[in-house]
Structures are given as C-alpha cells and as structure tokens.
Amino acid sequence: MKNYYTGETIDQGVKELAAYMKSSDSIVILTGAGMDTESNIPDFRSEGGWWRKIDPRTVANIDTFAQNYTLFHEFYSMRIKLLQDVLPHAGHFILADFEQKGVIKSIATQNISGLHRMAGSQNVHELHGNIATVRCNSCGQPAKTEDFLHKNNCTSCSATALRPNVVLFGEALPQNVWAQALSDIQRADLLVVIGTSLEVAPVNQLPLQAKGRTVFINKEDSGVHYNFDLTILGKAKEVMEKLKGQL
Ligand code: APR
Numbered sequence: 043m044k045n046y047y048t049g050e051t052i053d054q055g056v057k058e059l060a061a062y063m064k065s066s067d068s069i070v071i072l073t074g075a076g077m078d079t080e081s082n083i084p085d086f087r088s089e090g091g092w093w094r095k096i097d098p099r100t101v102a103n104i105d106t107f108a109q110n111y112t113l114f115h116e117f118y119s120m121r122i123k124l125l126q127d128v129l130p131h132a133g134h135f136i137l138a139d140f141e142q143k144g145v146i147k148s149i150a151t152q153n154i155s156g157l158h159r160m161a162g163s164q165n166v167h168e169l170h171g172n173i174a175t176v177r178c179n180s181c182g183q184p185a186k187t188e189d190f191l192h193k194n195n196c197t198s199c200s201a202t203a204l205r206p207n208v209v210l211f212g213e214a215l216p217q218n219v220w221a222q223a224l225s226d227i228q229r230a231d232l233l234v235v236i237g238t239s240l241e242v243a244p245v246n247q248l249p250l251q252a253k254g255r256t257v258f259i260n261k262e263d264s265g266v267h268y269n270f271d272l273t274i275l276g277k278a279k280e281v282m283e284k285l286k287g288q289l
Pocket of ligand 1: 073074075076077079080085086087088098099152153170236237238239240241242259260261262264276277278279
C-alpha cells in the first residue's frame with residue numbers, strides 16, 4: 043500500500059501531506075463525522091457511534107418521516123438538543139485559517155453540525171444540510187426550531203410536517219451544493235478526506251472523481267479500497283495541529 047502512516051510514523055505522514063499541500067494550487071477538504079467527534083459529537087459507525095445504538099437509516103429516513111412522525115420527531119429532537127451547544131475544536135479552526143490564508147479552496151462536508159462555519163470557514167458545501175434550521179416539508183416555508191421541538195404544526199399551512207433542513211435517507215442531496223462540491227473536487231489538484239467511513243453514497247463516490255492527488259486521514263482504515271496516494275491513520279484534531287506546524 044502506498045504512503046501509509048500510522049502510530050509512530052504519523053509525523054512522517056504529516057510531513058508528506060505538508061509537502062503535497064505546498065506544491066498544490068487548489069486544495070479541497072472532504073469531511074465526515076470523524077471530524078466532529080473531538081467536539082463530543084459521536085460518529086455513526088465506529089465504536090461508541092450512533093449506529094451501535096440506533097440505526098440512522100431506519101429513523102433518519104423519509105419513509106419514517108411520512109409513516110412514523112413521532113419516532114422521527116423524537117430522534118431529531120434528541121439530535122438538535124445534542125448539537126445545540128457544541129463548539130468547534132482546534133482542527134476546525136485550523137481549516138478555517140487555511141481557507142483565510144488561501145491554502146485551501148473549500149470544504150465539502152457530510153456533517154450537519156455547522157462546526158466548520160462556526161469556526162469561520164466560509165466556503166463550505168454542506169452536502170447533508172444543516173440541523174440548525176427547520177422547514178415545513180409540506181409547503182417548504184422556513185420554521186422555528188422551537189416549533190419543531192414543541193411538535194407544533196406549520197404556522198403557514200398547518201401541516202404536521204416540520205423537519206430539520208437535513209438530507210434524509212431516501213432523499214436526493216441538494217443539487218446545487220452537490221454540483222459545487224463535485225466541481226471543486228474535479229478541479230482540485232489535492233483532495234484531503236478526513237474522518238469518514240466512506241460507507242454512505244453518494245458522498246463516498248466523490249474521492250473517485252478527484253483528478254489530482256488524494257489523501258485520507260482517519261482513525262481507522264475505512265479507505266482501504268480507494269487507493270489514496272497518502273493515508274494517515276490518526277485523529278483529525280491531532281493531525282491538523284501537527285500539519286499547522288509544518289505549513
Ligand atoms: N479523527 C479521525 N477519524 C475519526 C475520529 C477522529 N477523531 N473519530 C472517528 N473517526 C472515524 C471513524 O473511525 C469512522 O471511520 O470517522 C469515521 C466516521 O464514519 P461514520 O460514523 O460512518 O460517519 P460518516 O462517514 O460521516 O457517515 C456518513 O452517514 O448516517 C449518516 O448522514 C450521516 O453524514 C452521515 C453519513
């Protein structure tokens with residue numbers, strides 16, 4: 043396997059990543075739940091992840107929304123409350139700083155936490171939406187999070203159909219966001235993928251669309267089938283902190 047770093051060799055991997063970055067003109071970052079775990083948000087599929095307790099595919103699903111609104115509402119009320127007080131960690135701030143300095147072009151993320159924007163990143167493609175806002179699924183009007191949490195009906199059309207602005211299983215990704223992320227990735231000469239199991243489509247297809255070099259930073263090796271040019275098995279925050287010192 044090419045350029046594969048783990049444990050004590052991580053520093054060498056970060057050095058190579060820094061060299062890649064210095065020789066690249068357009069760098070795009072793709073993040074998943076592993077980017078946020080050090081902000082105390084459990085991921086979905088690793089040990090301690092949501093997936094072990096509840097299968098998101100069964101509740102974060104458009105059919106559950108339509109057929110069992112009580113369960114859907116219970117699950118998303120819990121998630122909204124959990125995510126209400128979270129804060130970005132050093133890794134999010136470092137990425138925001140990279141953007142400000144012109145080192146990276148954009149971040150495409152599967153995360154609905156909003157932590158990249160909260161840290162100051164501006165060019166963020168939120169492929170799965172953002173849990174901070176709510177809309178009516180029936181008439182499309184924006185609604186208040188409080189109304190969702192109180193299980194109120196839509197104030198515009200009276201339907202029992204309020205939902206967070208996140209993409210559910212069974213739904214398409216927002217087309218314009220997807221198009222921008224794809225275009226950035228296809229034009230980039232370096233794609234850095236951070237903290238994702240690469241199990242969920244269509245986002246797990248994005249690294250395959252990259253035309254430049256590809257890097258994978260993750261706690262465990264879920265990228266084994268992707269033939270990344272460089273793999274660093276480590277934690278997102280730690281690797282970002284080391285990287286900052288090299289650039
Ligand atoms: N640093 C790096 N990697 C980490 C860290 C960390 N601190 N913590 C966890 N990871 C890794 C895990 O080892 C795992 O491989 O991040 C990965 C997270 O994978 P998933 O839990 O599957 O999350 P993700 O790939 O983002 O899931 C995709 O599935 O249900 C959904 O819609 C949800 O957007 C989500 C999508």
